[in-house]
Each structure stands twice: as structure tokens, then as C-alpha cells.
Amino acid sequence: MNPLVSQIRDTARRLLAEGRVELVLGYETGPVPLRNAPCFVRNANEVDSLTWDHFCSLNLAVFLHGNPRRIAILAKGCDSRAIVNMLKERRLVRENLAIVGIPCRGMIDRAKVERLAGGSEIEAARIVGEKIIVVAGGRMVEAPVEEMLRNACRECAAPTPTYYDLLLDGTARSPVAVGAIDELPQSDRTKRWRRFEAEAAKCIRCYACRNVCPLCYCRECCADQSNPRWIGTSPNPSDNEMFLLMRALHLAGRCVDCGACVDACPVGVDVRCLFKRLEREVRERFGHISGADPNEKPPLATFSTTDPEDFLTTV
Amino acid sequence: MTEVQNPKSQIENPVEWQPKILAFLCNWCSYAGADLAGVSRLQYPPNVRVIRVPCSARVGPLFILSALQRGADGVLVSGCHPGDCHYLSGNLVARRRFALLKALLDEAGFETDRVHFSWISAAEGGRFAELIREVTEKVRSLGPARQFVKRLNATTIDELAREGTSE
């Protein structure tokens, strides 16, 4: 058993016994392969459901909204960044939180595994060493775990949380240097547009991406607003493009690239390139790194007198 | 913009097409600068429709994207020079927002020369006219808007369109 699992369980037992928290939020083995479920532990005899492996991609911070209880939350690098941003925006009461940081080695991308298995539904999956072995459509296939990880994980600059109450002992994957895998704007604008148009065309406007995101919590989303009706509700190419652009803009400087949106999308829309571009712009222009410091002001709630003006049209 | 333009006919008859540009001008500086251009009888292309806002910060991305969606060929947002905002810091907050919108449109492969931001003061009638000339030419050279334009009979489920409905 992964040594982190026993650390998680011991920590949960201790926090509950000390009365420090009423609820421990972690992961448990899911009903279907490749995706673990959230685990809500309220007393010591539920603790052994807690698990940890490469199938824990869900961002648990989404369950913190509006919950008045004292909660311990198991947080990977990305989850803790989300919590930092939620604290920045006063969505959480700090004293009610016990952030249990866990060094992360990356999470499996189910869509990649399904493609590996030729589109067949996965019947069973197991990690053996550095390989993932999968049974699908009656056949067995395998691949290195590294190749099957989500892109968000492969590009992660901070797999070990930097903001936590206690940090479990373990080795995270090597962080990718901030800015190292920035997608340079391709010189071909038409190619970028075709890519964006194609992704937007897939969208069925189910809003799973928005609802699973810990940072999307507006009581009235701009896409739902009916007076005025900014964004039509039909899955129309233009309205889909508006929705994706507006979500990206509303998350500028707030998105922590946890990849939950891509995982949740039932039709496989991937617009991380939009979010990552904005994250880079916020970093380079305003010197702000999303999810680093809960005492920093959100980048769009403030300004600097020396903000760059290169985007202006001057005469 | 009283009707959704049919891009096909516009492209077939390029001589007839004139760009339609929506300009959001802040009341205290840019709108006054535009007014000054008019009073000074400075000539500039008539393709701009002006919407007066109290401050450039009033302009959110939804305004701009919505205009593009409804067939605007170009959008201009102009406010006071940083430091001169009537509301002290409106344009400074807006500056960050506009920079990010432009970058996002670029990432999506949008023709970013359709969307322009500038600072024009109340005394800069000449600069305003020059700005309109430049923006109009840039937008004209891009042709009628194609990206984002909303068409009511489009759904993304292409195969259903192949069913041959009369929509």
C-alpha cells in the first residue's frame, strides 16, 4: 500500500479525535475504473475508506463552498492553489479549514486511457509500478503512467502544495518550471481559430465545466443572465464561443489549472490553452501567480500605475 | 447594426460594404475629444457609432464580445489617460481588463485588429480624428466580420442540419 495512504488515514483519525475538525474530505475508490470518488469522513470507523493513487483528479475544493463545518481537506498542489484563491476572495473561513497538503505525482487522464484502449469502455485498470494496465473490450493494454497523465499534471509547476496546515511526507513529481511549457502563440492565427472554433462546436452547454470549478461560484452566471441576455442559451457556435471566452476571462488570474473542467466535460472540450494564456499574461504583465499567496489582492481587483500598455492603439 | 449582415453578399460586393465600428467613449475625456474634433470641423470616416459611457471601466468584455457577436466589424474603447480618470482609477482597473481581453482574443485566433483600445483626452480632437482614421482603415482591410457572428439558424450539431430542414 502506498505509504501516503496510511499517513492520510492516520492524519484523519488524529484530526477527528482531537476534535479539530468535524469532517475529513479525501478520496475513496470509485465505482468505475480511473476515477475516484470524494470521501466524506465523519468518524474514525469511516477512515479506512480513504485512499490515494493516480485516480484522484477531482478538485475537492469545490465541496467547500457554503459549508459551515470545520473541515480537513486533502489538497494536491492544484487544490491548495484553489483554496488560496477562495481565501483571497473571502469564500472560506480560514479557521474552519485544516489543509492537509499531499505531494502529488499526477493524475491519470481517463480520455487518454480510453483512446489507448481504442475507444472501448474501460472494465478494469491498475497501476503497477510506473505502468498502468487496463482491460477494455476484452483486451489488455498498458502504457507508462507518465504518458497517461492529464496535461494539466504534466505541465504542473507546483505539484507539492505551498500553502497548507500540514504537509504529508512523500515525493511529488518534478515541477515544471513556471513558464517553461507556455504555448507560444502560433504564428498561424487561422490555425488557432480553427482549433477554438472546433472546441466550441463540441460544447453542449451543460455547464459541467463551470459547476465543477471551485472558482466559479457566482450566484448568477453571465451565461444564465436573462436581462439582458448576453449569451444565448442554445448550443449555437457563436454563443458557445462567447461562453468559453467569458469563462476564461472571469477566471483570469484565478484559474489554478487543476484540469477539473476538462475532466468533467462530457464531450471532451479542451480550452485549457485559453486559460493558460491568460494565466501567463497575468503572470508576465502583472507579476501575479494564481494561487500563491492568500494575502495578495486578486489581480483584476487592483492595478499598478506601471501596467504595460502595449495592447493600445496609439496615434 | 439593424440586421445581421449576410457576409456572403458583402464579400461578393466589396465596393458596397462599409465597416461598422462601435466606439465606447468615456464621457469626460474621449467623448469630449470627439466632440472637439467635430467642433473643429476635422474630417474623419463616418463608420463609427458612438456609445457614451461614464468611464472606460464601465466597458466590460461582454459589451465588446456582444458587439462582435451582433455583427460589429470593429470595436473601439477609449478613455482618459491613466492618471486623469474622472473617477481616479477607473481606467487603471480597465487597463488590466482590456489587456487580458486582447490577449484572449489573440489566443482564440480572433482578428485582433478589429478590437482597439486607446486613451484620448478632451483636448485631443486631432488625435481622435486620426485614431478613427486608423481604426477604420485597419477594420476595412480585414473585411466584414466573420468570426463570432451569431446566426440564428446555426446549431453545432451539424448532422441535424443535414436533415434538410427549412431553417
Next chain:
Amino acid sequence: MRRGILAKERLGDLIRRWAGERLVVAPVRHDTVEFEPVSSADEIELGYRNTRLPAKRFLFRPSEALLRFDLKAAPERRVTEAATESRPMVLFAVRPCEARSFTLLDRVFLGGDFPDPYYANRRGATAVVGLACAAFAPTCFCTSVGGGPADRTGADLFLFDVGEVFLVDVVSKRGEELLAGLPLPEAQPETVERADRAAAQLAAAMTVVPGLDQIGPRAEEVFGDSCWQKIGERCIACAACSFLCPTCHCFDIQDEVLDQIGRRVRNYDSCMFPLFTLHASGHNPRAEKSQRVRQRLMHKFAYFPEHFGAMACVGCGRCIRACPAANDIRQWLRILAASCPERT
């Protein structure tokens, strides 16, 4: 019911003939397998468990115009009914769970005092060719909700893949019309027996969620139970399940307006959104996530059976696969059917 044999090589001719007269929609493989219009049998993928998106979207469209209006038109033509196509269609190689889902949607859209003309026109012009399942996915549970791998409910023709040939069940008159003169040699008893036995074995091997038909009669008790907090807290209310569900049918009507022209459209909606029950006053009777989860389950397993005589679930398992939080409706149903014991 006539049971005949169709040689696999003949399928191409059949599809081609149908495609000449109607829209043929069949499973096509890209990254995933999805229903799409096809013009030849070569495009069709038959070796699939289930599609990601349900075929219901060809009958009950994700987005469809109900009316068109144009203020610039002459007064008598300002509002026009959107064309309700009645182009003949064949939904080919539909799994039994999907075929069954159409009969459930029929109860909503075709029954009662106000049949839905948009759905009715399309449904009346559509023939369904079912395809028996040769294997089930880990997420399948059709036998628990009255279905099965060889359930012919909702199909006009029903195919079994028996190796070299298809066993073809001509289930309905429309199925007979669909074959229209195509010679269909009668199936040998051994072939029939082989197909039926394989289907029965498969059905017997599926895990069962027992007692689902007990939820309806005990609706009030189930509604008031304390288990909903525990069930609901694990849901993210993302609505992915409802957008992929073959039997979900809630919709939203909106006017899409561009200055002087517009359309009134009907789009998919979901009871999982808080907006679904938000009153104009600001009050929301289902503001809590657990209330919405309860609503969805009660609708499918208590209210729909009460009104329409069947559970509004076909056990396809798409919701289980889609859920980002790995919720499994079968686990919830087990809890409910067993009178919601407290999770210890």
C-alpha cells in the same frame, strides 16, 4: 413475430437502399462512438457498448426552433411556425436501452391532451432498428429497470449478431414496412436458440440493483428520509448526468432575438441547476444541492412511475460514466431501496 436471417454481406445493400429514401442514423466511430447520419454500411460501427451521447437527440433535439418571428415582415407573416420535418429516418443499431428510452419519452411527449408536434412529427417518421448487446459495460444495469440485453421494447426491427449472419426480429408493422420486400429467409431454430440463450446468459450475469419498483409506492417515506444529505453532498450539481441521460426530458424555452428577427427555441435544461426552480421572487424551493438530487431520483423512480407507469431510467449507465465526482446512481438506489439505513 417473424424471425429471419440477414447475411452480413447484405447489410450494405439494405443501408444503401434505406439511405436512398430516408435519413439513416447509425453509430460511427471517431474518438468515441456517436450516432451520426451515414450513407453506407462501411461507416457503421457495430462493435460498441454504447455511445457517449444518447440517440434521443434525433427525436428530442438539444436545441430546436418552435417559432420564427420577423418584425419586418408583413403582419400576417410576422410569426411563422418552424418547419416540423417529417423526413423519414432510421435509427440503426440502437441498443435495447436506447430503444426503450424512446417509449418512455413517448409517454411524455405523445400522451395526454397536448402531444408535442415537434417530437411527434419526427417520431412518427422514424423507424428504430435495435441491436442486441453481446457484452455489457461495468456501468450497465438495464435488467434492474425492466430492460435487458435483448429487450425489443421500442424497436421496429431487432438484430442479433450471431456470427456469420444477423438474426432479424420483425417486431412491428413499421419494421415490416422497413424491410419492404427484402427476402428474409426464416431463421433456423438452432440460430434462434443460440441467440436467445446468449442473451439470457448475459442478462443473468449482470449485477442487479434490487427493489427499485418499491421506491414509487414508498415515495413519501423515501422523500422524507435523512439519507439525502449524505447522497447529495457528494454531488457537484454539474448536470452532466442529465445532459447525457436518454430519458431526461426537461427543457427550457427561450426567445433568441437579434434586433428585428428571432426564434423561440426549446433547449435541454436540467433540474440539477439551481436556476431550474428559481422563482421570480427570488425564492428557490430547491436551493440545496441535496434537494435537487432527491428531485432527480424521485422523478425517475417515484413520480414518473406514478404518472406514466414505468421508471424513467433504462440502466444505460451514462450518468455513472459521466459523473466527475464518480457518483454511482446504483449505490444511491441501493440505499433508497433498502430504506435508507444510516451509513456507518
